[in-house]
Structure formats: structure tokens, C-alpha cells
Amino acid sequence: xxxxxxxxxxxxxxxxxxxxxxxxxxxxxxxxxxxxxxxxxxxxxxxxxxxxxxxxxxxxxxxxxxxxxxxxxxxxxxxxxxxxxxxxxxxxxxxxxxxxxxxxxxxxxxxxxxxxxxxxxxxxxxxxxxxxxxxxxxxxxxxxxxxxxxxxxxxxxxxxxxxxxxxxxxxxxxxxxxxxxxxxxxxxxxxxxxxxxxxxxxxxxxxxxxxxxxxxxxxxxxxxxxxxxxxxxxxxxxxxxxxxxxxxxxxxxxxxxxxxxxxxxxxxxxxxxxxxxxxxxxxxxxxxxxx
Ligand SMILES: Nc1nc2c(ncn2[C@@H]2O[C@H](COP(=O)(O)OP(=O)(O)OP(=O)(O)O)[C@@H](O)[C@H]2O)c(=O)[nH]1
Ligand SMILES: [Mg+2]
Numbered sequence: 001x002x003x004x005x006x007x008x009x010x011x012x013x014x015x016x017x018x019x020x021x022x023x024x025x026x027x028x029x030x031x032x033x034x035x036x037x038x039x040x041x042x043x044x045x046x047x048x049x050x051x052x053x054x055x056x057x058x059x060x061x062x063x064x065x066x067x068x069x070x071x072x073x074x075x076x077x078x079x080x081x082x083x084x085x086x087x088x089x090x091x092x093x094x095x096x097x098x099x100x101x102x103x104x105x106x107x108x109x110x111x112x113x114x115x116x117x118x119x120x121x122x123x124x125x126x127x128x129x130x131x132x133x134x135x136x137x138x139x140x141x142x143x144x145x146x147x148x149x150x151x152x153x154x155x156x157x158x159x160x161x162x163x164x165x166x167x168x169x170x171x172x173x174x175x176x177x178x179x180x181x182x183x184x185x186x187x188x189x190x191x192x193x194x195x196x197x198x199x200x201x202x203x204x205x206x207x208x209x210x211x212x213x214x215x216x217x218x219x220x221x222x223x224x225x226x227x228x229x230x231x232x233x234x235x236x237x238x239x240x241x242x243x244x245x246x247x248x249x250x251x252x253x254x255x256x257x258x259x260x261x262x263x264x265x266x267x268x269x270x271x272x273x274x275x276x277x278x279x280x281x282x283x284x285x286x287x288x289x290x291x
Pocket of ligand 1: 061062152
């Protein structure tokens, strides 16, 4: 039996639904999803293993014009994904036009392998809008296969999964067949906390926050987690904590519940808030935080 394996790398503008798609294709909530843009900051692999195939999906940060060093690192993650893709998945959302997505186009059109263009969030529009979008994206990528989907509602996801498996080259597996990601539990735990920061706090706070998991100890009945919420300025620390500590308590409770769901065990979460001056603009600090 011939084995197929390869990298299917998903790129697109912020917030179009790349992480939602990764989860939908895997059939589990591996990576964080949020209505705010710039949720994903890293390239994260999700591995779908079958007897005769291994589909390695890459989630990537949304393509933007970088304004600070963290965003530069995010765009390096996108370039890396463009470099090793066997198949490139270009995700757009209904209403997005090629004319307005110059950054995405210039990156994707450099890719010489097979491309699948996904028009996501088709649940938000009617047939007329979809036909118009279909023609525009097919014209922008004449060689590509263009497919309408809804990652959130699972529309055409099964068909897409089969199609992607069929596009994989003959290759032995790249990873052990029981591996689901290139990231470890500490990473996903820190992402769960960051997702709650995105949903609880406003404006610049989520974009100035980094989460570090210092310890993760699995006991028989309880997992103990100690993590730092790192912000850029003293004033932001005050906002994270909130009046009487209320906001931090809410963050802790919501993050703990999400972790318990993810791990399938009870969690004791100890959260501390720290200031690291301008961490997102400093190469050395970014490297230290894993960017
Ligand atoms: N209506 C609708 N919403 C969707 C669909 N897919 C994703 N969304 C929503 O779009 C928002 C962004 O989804 P994400 O998966 O975080 O998007 P992303 O492209 O990974 O975003 P970044 O990581 O910020 O680049 C979330 O609120 C999702 O629930 C869809 O098919 N239909
Ligand atoms: Mg994402």
C-alpha cells in the first residue's frame, strides 16, 4: 500500500477562519480561535494520521504589514509555511476581494506548487455574492481549485479533507503516527490563557500580552499549572488585574475551565501578572518567549 504524506499549509488574512479550519479538519479543538484579529502568532502543526496517509496541516498567523518585531516574527512564520508546503491552502472570506488582498496575493502567487483557494464563511452570504467571489478568486488563481466552505458550520469539510489527502505526494510519514502536533502541552495551555485575554480585555491589551507557563505538573486527580501573564507596561498590569482583582479572577476562572475541557482533568491554576518593558519590540525577548 502506497503511503502519502505532506505539508498542507494554510495562509490568509487575519480573522478569515484559518484556525477554525485546522480544528474542523482535525475534528478537535486544538488551536485557539477568537473573533479578534491576530489570534494566531505562531506556525502550529496539526497532524491528521491515517493508515495510508499523514496530512500535516499548518496554521499560520494572518498576513499583515508588520508594525513591530512580534509581527515581523509572525510574518516569518508565514514565509516558512510558504517554503515547505506540498499544497498551499489560500483562505479568504466571503466579501474579501483579490484587489484588497494585495499582501496575500503577492505571497501566494510566488508559490509554484498546487493551490487550493477556500472561500470561507459562505454561511454569511447569498448565492449571488458567492458566485461573484468565486469568479474573482478563480481569475486571481487560474490554476487553483476554488472551493466554498464554512469552517465554523462544517460545510464541505469532509469533501475538502478527502481532496487534500488525495493531493498528498507519495512519501513515508514525517512524524510518528501517534503525534498530533509539533507543539507540547505547555504551549497549548499558554494559548488557552491568551485566548481568554483576547476575549476578556479590550483594545491594545491582548496585543501587548504574552503568556508563559512556568510549570505543568500532572497528578492523579489534578493538574497544577503556574503561569505568568506578561504585559508591556505597569498601567497594563493594573488593567489585567482590574478593580479589586476582579478581572484577573475572571481570567483565571475562564482559563481554568477551558483547560479542564482541553486536558480532561481538574486543573489548579496559579496566575501571576508581570511587566516586561516593550517585550514585543525586542528581538532577544521575543526569542526567549519562543517567537
Ligand atoms: N460565520 C462564520 N464565522 C466563521 C467561520 N469560520 C470562522 N469563523 C469565525 O471567524 C472568527 C475568526 O476565526 P479564526 O479561526 O480565529 O480566524 P484566523 O484566520 O485563524 O484568525 P487569525 O489567527 O487572527 O489570523 C471566529 O470568530 C470564528 O468563529 C465560518 O465559516 N462562518
Ligand atoms: Mg488563527
